[in-house]
Amino acid sequence: MRLLATREHSRAELRRKLGRNFPGEALEAVLDELAAEGLQSDDRFVENYLHSRMERGFGPLRIHAELKERGIDEARIRQALEAVEEQWQERLLQVARRKFGDGPPGDRREMGRRARFLAGRGFPEPLVRDYLLS
16 A cells, blocks of 8 residues: 555556565455555556656657556557657657757757757657758
8 A cells, every 4th residue: 555655556566566575366366456446557557657757758659668667568558648649749849949949950960969869758750850850
């Protein structure tokens, strides 16, 4: 309960953290009970995590990888990312303005620097290219 009081956790995260202290069958029973009571939900975890990472300036590729590391299944990740798909271009522009200001890149070196930064943040290459060429 203490783990869930601090933040949302995926079922896989709870399984990993609690697995040290509980045998397999008992752990699965506890996880099932938490889910049945609405105290743990992978859907709620994905939604909260997605919006939190978006607010911090991360793109869909990075968020996808992080959710995968936290044990979320591919279909659930894809569904969540598709729900906010139209927001990625605007998020990229916000991140770029915050980091680089409003001006366009001055030369090829600056374009490369911006492209590497945005790619590292998890924005797909087509969105980065559109930003750099606009």
